[in-house]
Amino acid sequence: MAVTAVRAPIGAGAGFSSRAVAEAYVGGVCFKQGPPTLIGAELEWLTAQGGSSAPGARPELPVLAEALGPYAPRSVAPDSPALPLPGGSRVTVEPGGQIELSSAPFGAASELCEHLREDARRLETLLHTRSIRTVAAAADAARGPSRVLQLPRYQAMERCFDGIGPFGRLMMCNTAATQVSVDAGADRAEVAARWTALYAIGPALLAAFACSPDLHGAPTGTWASQRMRAWLRLDHARTRPAVQHWSDPMTEYARWALDVPLLCVRRTDGEGDWAAPPGATFADWLCGALDDEVGRRPEQADLDYHLSTMFPPVRASGHLEVRYLDAQPGEGWTVPIHALEALMSTPAVVAEATRLAAPVAGQWLEAARRGLADPQIRSAAVDLLALAAEHAATPAAAGELHAAAHRCRSGRTPTGEPAACEAPEVNG
Numbered sequence: 001m002a003v004t005a006v007r008a009p010i011g012a013g014a015g016f017s018s019r020a021v022a023e024a025y026v027g028g029v030c031f032k033q034g035p036p037t038l039i040g041a042e043l044e045w046l047t048a049q050g051g052s053s054a055p056g057a058r059p060e061l062p063v064l065a066e067a068l069g070p071y072a073p074r075s076v077a078p079d080s081p082a083l084p085l086p087g088g089s090r091v092t093v094e095p096g097g098q099i100e101l102s103s104a105p106f107g108a109a110s111e112l113c114e115h116l117r118e119d120a121r122r123l124e125t126l127l128h129t130r131s132i133r134t135v136a137a138a139a140d141a142a143r144g145p146s147r148v149l150q151l152p153r154y155q156a157m158e159r160c161f162d163g164i165g166p167f168g169r170l171m172m173c174n175t176a177a178t179q180v181s182v183d184a185g186a187d188r189a190e191v192a193a194r195w196t197a198l199y200a201i202g203p204a205l206l207a208a209f210a211c212s213p214d215l216h217g218a219p220t221g222t223w224a225s226q227r228m229r230a231w232l233r234l235d236h237a238r239t240r241p242a243v244q245h246w247s248d249p250m251t252e253y254a255r256w257a258l259d260v261p262l263l264c265v266r267r268t269d270g271e272g273d274w275a276a277p278p279g280a281t282f283a284d285w286l287c288g289a290l291d292d293e294v295g296r297r298p299e300q301a302d303l304d305y306h307l308s309t310m311f312p313p314v315r316a317s318g319h320l321e322v323r324y325l326d327a328q329p330g331e332g333w334t335v336p337i338h339a340l341e342a343l344m345s346t347p348a349v350v351a352e353a354t355r356l357a358a359p360v361a362g363q364w365l366e367a368a369r370r371g372l373a374d375p376q377i378r379s380a381a382v383d384l385l386a387l388a389a390e391h392a393a394t395p396a397a398a399g400e401l402h403a404a405a406h407r408c409r410s411g412r413t414p415t416g417e418p419a420a421c422e423a424p425e426v427n428g
Contacts (some may be wrong), residue, residue: 015300019258022286022303022358026254030307030316031191036183039112039341040319044121044327045134047097047127055142058097059132061149067130071123075149084124084138095157096173097148099123099134105181105319109341110394113334125378138176138227141214145173156264156274157309161234163278167234170217175227176327179207180340181319188250190347197350198314198322200357202259203367204315204380206324208404209336210371211414222420223411224371225324231311232364237261239311244362253316256355258283263309266302282306289361313364324364332414334366335404338397342388349391356383372411372419381408 016022038168042400048056049063059067065077072080073092084090106112113326124134147154147169154172182198185191206228215226223229231239237260246252262276264286277293284290285298298306307317313324325336343353360367360380372378382405389401411419 014212015298016286017285019283022258022282023251025256025300025303026257026307027250029304029318030253030257031184031250032318033184033187033191033373035186036194036344037107038183038319039107039109040103040105040181041112041116041337042100042102042177042181043116043333043334044094044098044100044178044181046140046176047099047136048133048135050131055140056133058143058146058148059130061093063130064097064099064127064132067127069126071126074388075151084132085119087117087119087122089119091123093149094172094176095147095149095154096140096145098176099127099175106137108393109334109337109397113337117331117332124248129383134331136327137212138225138328139212139215139230140174141216142173144217145169147173152267152274153264156276161273162261164235165233166217166219167230170215171227171230171234173219174215175212175230177227177323177337178325178327178333178352180322180337181317182322182340182344184316184320185317186389188248192247192249193347193350193354194344195243195314195320197343197354197357198320198340199243200354200361201384202313202322202324202357203360204357204377204384205336205339206326206364207312207367207374207377208381208385209328209414210368211326211329213420215319221369223369224373224419225326225368228364228368231313231323231350232368238263238309239313240255240364241312243312243345249316257307257310260306260310262306266305266363276288292334329415334397335400335414338392338400339388339404341393342391342397342401345391345393349387352385353387356380356387357358370419372408372413373403378408378411378419407409 031404049059050056052290061076065072070081070083071085071091073082074080076093089101092100103116158310185194210225212225212227218226259281264274265276267274280290315321357380360377367377383406385401389398391400392398
């Protein structure tokens with residue numbers, strides 16, 4: 001579907017004279033270079049309105065806004081000051097009413113976890129004032145997908161993903177994650193090593209923390225992480241970059257991003273929808289192929305927005321954002337945070353983690369489907385968690401990581417259930 005827009009002079013406000021300039025911009029903003037010292041995290045919870053019995057209705061936006069008060073994001077309260085919580089975290093709301101804490105960056109995972117605990121308690125208290133409860137689950141198994149946010153971005157996203165299959169709506173409305181962010185690296189070589197490591201260890205850590213076997217409305221099939229299944233299946237071009245063939249992530253990420261089809265075209269006049277011409281890429285828009293449909297060339301803000309619609313397992317957002325971990329039960333989210341801090345702690349540990357994970361690197365679907373039931377993936381997960389325990393920053397973190405390694409060795413998920421699998425699903 002083509003976008004109808006008020007025609008603007010071609011070139012007005014354009015931020016890029018060529019594709020090469022745009023690629024250089026992406027490489028610079030997505031990979032901030034400097035000594036890697038900081039770590040951050042985003043925690044997501046499903047939400048329900050009313051009593052403690054499952055499943056409960058999704059909370060209405062006005063009620064969420066009342067509960068959050070000055071901490072409400074502008075997506076639910078346009079006039080809100082959107083203040084950070086006392087521990088520095090900011091609150092966001094996802095399309096299906098999931099609530100998220102985005103931490104400030106800290107110099108140590110222990111400090112990060114302390115502030116996140118403080119803010120999580122504060123968030124829970126605020127929500128309880130309007131009988132809203134958080135549910136620590138990575139997938140909603142009880143309710144069908146229903147979007148509560150009606151912003152143009154999500155309307156365009158839903159329309160785009162609906163043309164592919166059911167996983168877009170499920171991802172948007174019925175899943176929750178634990179995301180961990182680390183600095184990219186001091187120079188191009190270190191950026192490449194850290195990027196490669198985070199992708200290499202991904203399938204093993206995905207399996208180690210997989211705890212979403214049930215997802216309401218998902219096609220049949222037994223999966224360890226239905227949440228990650230939804231992400232991997234919703235739009236291959238947007239979620240599966242060919243990173244195993246990238247020798248220079250800073251260059252290749254920029255090239256990939258410009259060739260991913262547009263999810264939407266940002267409107268600044270407040271009128272019309274944000275639908276993008278089907279199949280059109282940002283590079284097409286940049287070179288003038290969409291002049292008739294869009295009526296203007298892209299500006300820097302358009303490219304910034306397009307980058308926010310990339311959903312790979314690791315996203316470059318100035319820092320490196322690990323997106324392949326299920327939301328954990330209780331306060332189990334501290335374990336993957338400590339694991340990634342330790343595994344990224346020194347170049348030598350980064351190299352060793354990459355080596356240990358190499359046999360299962362790239363096995364994303366296998367890890368999401370079979371999890372720890374796959375012997376090779378389970379072995380890699382145990383080895384990585386043991387390595388993380390050896391290099392943990394504190395004795396408490398080492399204890400958590402040793403316990404996680406023991407759990408994985410015994411084939412149990414973070415909820416304590418035995419890992420289960422079935423024969424691979426055709427076209428799964």
